[in-house]
Amino acid sequence: MPRTTAARPQRSPAPSLITAVLALSGTVVSLMQTLVVPLLPDFPRILGVTADDASWLVTATLLSSAVATPIVSRSADMYGKRKMMVICLAIMVTGSVIAGVGGSFLWLIIGRALQGFSSALIPVGISIMRDELPKEKMGSAVALMSATLGIGSALGLPLAGVLYEGLGWASIFWVSAAAGTLLLLAVVLVVPESKVRTPGRFDYAGAVVLSGALAALLLAISKGGSWGWGSEPVLLLFLSAVVLLAMWVPYELKVSHPMVDLRTSARRPVLMTNVASLLIGFAMFANMLLTTQQLQLPASTGYGFQLSVITAGLCMVPSGLAMVIFAPVSGRLIRVFGGKTALIAGAAVMIAGYVGRVFFYDSIASVIIGSTVVSIGTAIAYAAMPTLIMGVVPITETASANGLNSLVRSIGTSTSSAAVAAVLTSVTLTVGAAHLPSFDAFKDVFWMAALASAGSILAAVFIPRLAAPRPAVPVGAVSELVVQGRVLAADHRPLTPAVVTVLRTGGEPVDWSRVDAEGNYSVALPGAGKYLVVANAGGWAPLAQVFDFDGRTLQHNFLLAKRLxxxxxxxxxxxxxxxxxxxxxxxxxxxxxxxxxxxxxxxxxxxxxxxxxxxxxxxxxxxxxxxxxxxxxxxxxxxxxxxxxxxxxxxxxxxx
The missing domain is CATH 2.60.40.10 (Immunoglobulins)
Incomplete structure (x- = not known):
């Protein structure tokens, strides 16, 4: 058997320092998404384009992030998580510089598309937290990273206004480049590279087809309102997405190293968590869109407060700060009651916030309080999702599984944006010569978001509780080592479908792996010792044996001799x-x-x-x-x- 000598234990940076650097990456991601939003009304004049053309500055980032997230997340599992974070940050910085110096609409679109790669930092960063942090700190760390999404969004709106008025529109991209460069250096210096990897061939065909399907779907959703939901381009895009997904699913089920493990994704805990994530994403984004609009609408509407962009953005800061404050609360809730309970509790708080916003809207304070309550619920729910995902997927697939979850959430936010725009433009009132949304339109969206939150509770009800959490590797110990091998018949031909499960001799779960089309598996073991390993293939009697892992033998095959x-x-x-x-x-x-x-x-x-x-x-x-x-x-x-x-x-x- 091939042998590899384990590296000596190296002193890792403090968990709090790793958490801080990774959490800041969430702030950078949300800044990339929100910095240009306040400037969209002015970009047509600045760049000499139409308002619909200017909206591509948001759409380009949306599409590139949808394509990059699953690809980068899968690559992180295969080639190294810190490595992929560094690559994403370098691409983001490059995009920011291009947008800052390009000066033309085309270069801005290219720069914004490259900035979209930053979205993959979140699932990859969360998977690094699982690999590097002790179990008792992981829940709070994931909650904090989720919370920084809120504070980044809240800070992005007023920050963009201040930079624009003081230094010009290009300054927002130079600030993005500077922030990305500092974060890149921090990742290189502070974040250790995880040794938990899944070797194999990258699924290029699956990546291309999935990218095409996602681009078509999200482009149709984001442009349906302006192009017309029944227009030929939108219908063609939806049709293309369906056809490409119909091609992609059977291909992923038979390829040896799939881009997305659909069999794992179809397991009830993962599937229901992703369904809940889509609905929570829908509800969360409605809060951000409606709050800033209501604060900026004229007072003559009867419910608007006619605030400036900067002031309206500052009113969002309490929501972001509340998410940070509640991060440790979310972590403790997850640790004591489990991710399922936390997800249900977060969604319930969001429902309370939206129902309150329907009836209390006549003061700036009531709007801020309602928005903050929704944000608190969002923080709790967002913190629970990665915990639920990582509790049931193979350790060697945590980044790609979290990437899929992030992608599902982004589809929810894109759908929310389209739905909010459709409702606000259809239920209007006339103020002077202008047609503005009526408060009935706002109420309709509040109820829609509350129903989406309720739907996430219904999905969460069907998430089974984990019998026992997987043990984490203590900080300072040798990093988890990946043991690989094959599940074979007596004549040495690969057996599939098959599953390999590893438990401690006391029965506690350690890891599991689904065997690919060539019979290969990969499991992560937390260190030397004895483990109970069970291999099971369809149509064959299962095999259970004790594996005395010495920390050096990194390959182990299973021969199933008895066919049922x-x-x-x-x-x-x-x-x-x-x-x-x-x-x-x-x-x-x-x-x-x-x-x-x-x-x-x-x-x-x-x-x-x-x-x-x-x-x-x-x-x-x-x-x-x-x-x-x-x-x-x-x-x-x-x-x-x-x-x-x-x-x-x-x-x-x-x-x-």
Whole structure:
């Protein structure tokens, strides 16, 4: 077996320092998304373009982030998490510089697209937290990183106004470049590179098809309002997204190293968490969009307060600060009650905030309080999602799983933006010569966000609770080491589908891995010691063995020798019948397989999927026939077909 000597333990930076650097990356991401928003009304005049063209400064970032997040997250699992953070930050800084010096609309679009790569920092950073922080600190750290998304969004609005008025529009991109450069240096100096990786070939075809599908879907959602939801371009984009996804899903299910492990994503804990994430993303974004609009609308509407962009942005700061303050509360809630309870509690707080905003809207204080309550609920819910995801996916896939979760949330926010725009432009009132949204439109969106939050609670109800949390690696210990191998049959051909599960000898879960199409698996072990390893492949008897891991042997294969089967003997008048035709049918009549008995009258089929079946036999000479019924579960089963010497058939079923 190949052997690799484990590196000596190295002193890691303090967990609080790692947390601070990674959490700041969340702030940078939210700044990239919000800095240009206050300037959108002025960009058409500055750049000499239409308002619809100027909106591409947001759309370009949205599309590139949707494409980059799953690709970078998967690459982080394969090639190194810190490495991919550095690459993303370098691309973001490059985009900021291009936007700052380009001076033309085209260069601004290119720069904003490159800035979108920063979105992948969040799932990759959260997965680094799982790898490097002790268990008792991880919940609070993830909550803080989620909270910095809020403070970044809250600071981005007034900061953009101040920079624009004082230093000009290009200054927002130079500040982005400076912040990205400082953060890049901090990541290089502070964040250690995780040794938890999943080797293999990158799924280029899957990445291209998924990127096309996501770009088409999000472009249709973001531009549907301005282009017309029934227009040919929008309908074509939706159709393209459906066709590409229809091509992508079966390809991902059969490729050896998929871009996204759909089988893991379809597991109930992951699937329901992602459904809840989409709905929470929808509800969260409505709060940010509506609050700033209401504060800036004319007082003559009866509910607006006619504040400037900078003042309205400053009114969002309490919401961002509340998210930071509640980060440790969220972490403690997750640690004591679990991620499921925290997600439900966060969504319930969001519902309370939105219902309150329907009835209390006549003062700036009530608007700020309502927005802050929603933000507190968002902080709690956002903190719970990565915890739920990382609790059930393989350790070697945490970045890609969190990347998918972040992508789902971004689809929720994009949908929210489109829905809010549609409602606000359809339910209006006339103020002078202007048509402005009425407060009924705001109420409609508040109720929509509350219903989305309620839907996330319903999804969370179906998330099963973890029986026991996986142990974390203590800080200062040797980093987790990845053990690889293959699950093989006795003739050394790969077995798939198969799963390898690792537990401590006391029964506590450590990690698990789904075997790829070539029989390969990868699991992360927290150090030397004895582990109980169970390998299970469809149609084969599972294998359990104790693996005495010495910290150096990084490859271990499993040979499954016993194949599960449906077998039996065919006899007539007590004598075995060789060469008899034996057919296996589903109870509903569909043909499954046909074989012939051997010289000793025995037959065997690979064990079919669980269900009810009929087995028939036909004598090769006399053509005497007989059939029997049986039920198959996950164990080998025997069914003997014994016919009398008479050629008359019996109507009584033959029992196994």
């Amino acid at each position: 089967e449906l077998s039996g003997t065919v006899s007539v008048g007590g004598r075995a019948v060789p060469g008899a035709v034996v057919t296996l049918l589903q109870a509903t009549g569909e043909h499954v397989a046909t074989t012939h008995t051997g010289n000793d009258g025995t037959y065997a089929f690979p064990l079919p999927p669980a269900g009810r079946y009929v087995v028939s036999m036909l004598h090769p000479v006399t053509h005497q026939a007989l059939a029997g019924k049986l039920a198959v579960d996950s164990r080998s089963v025997t069914l003997d077909l014994a016919a009398p010497l008479s050629e008359e058939n019996t109507d009584e079923p033959v029992r196994a």
